[in-house]
Amino acid sequence: MILTVDVGNTRIKAAVFEGDTALENFVFEKKELEKKIEIILKKFPDCTDLVAASVGQIEKEAFLTFENVLKIHFLTHEDAFPFANKYATPKTLGIDRMVLAAGAVLQFPQKNRLVIDAGTCITYDFIDENDNYLGGAISPGLRLRYESMHNFTARLPLLTLEAPVSYIGNSTTQAMHSGVVNGFVYEIDGFIDEYRRQFSNFIIILTGGDAEFLAKRLKNTIFANSNFLLESLSQTYQYKIDND
Known part of the structure; x- marks a missing residue:
């Protein structure tokens, strides 16, 4: 199972996936990050990986707290994406926009x-x-x-x-x-x-x-x-x- 986490400008959204199936979605405030992830992991103890699109204004250390129970992955511009990036300033393209583009390519x-x-x-x-x-x-x-x-x-x-x-x-x-x-x-x-x-x-x-x-x-x-x-x-x- 994979726990995906999207840190937005106002809230955090998360979901637990088994294969391509979302088992449950979660929405919470940034200050609740550690507490909510603990609750999610208790409910889904078979989670092995946490994948984050962006850490926003939240320090990576907040996620690294769970290194002992999960593999933590922060997607970056250096990762493989299923499209050719023709943006004039590719390094300034937000990782969340890159992930959305990747999802569009893979699903459609x-x-x-x-x-x-x-x-x-x-x-x-x-x-x-x-x-x-x-x-x-x-x-x-x-x-x-x-x-x-x-x-x-x-x-x-x-x-x-x-x-x-x-x-x-x-x-x-x-x-x-x-x-x-x-x-x-x-x-x-x-x-x-x-x-x-x-x-x-x-x-x-x-x-x-x-x-x-x-x-x-x-x-x-x-x-x-x-x-x-x-x-x-x-x-x-x-x-x-x-x-x-």
């Missing part, structure tokens, strides 16, 4: 793939049908858009995510919800439309913490999987083992 071979990760930031990553990673885009996620309106204006309130009642916001609060949510949806659909104009044989993968909220609002057909990064971690690690 011989297709043009656009991976959209809707988290603190939203990232777009494009891998063509010949397994070339070409790049993408980065912009603020839903939470950052709400926070920026509050932080950089004098009177706009700090709101939490809420589906707008109408496109025409009849109050400041509703106008903000309409601007954030509908603007976000228009952005994603606009990117997808542009890629579709240029490429055929195409699949869109939507993941991240806001994937489920967004999936039903997009006009384009997508494959939505909020745990795609965790699945991709497991698959990328297996690919690394097979190709090192």
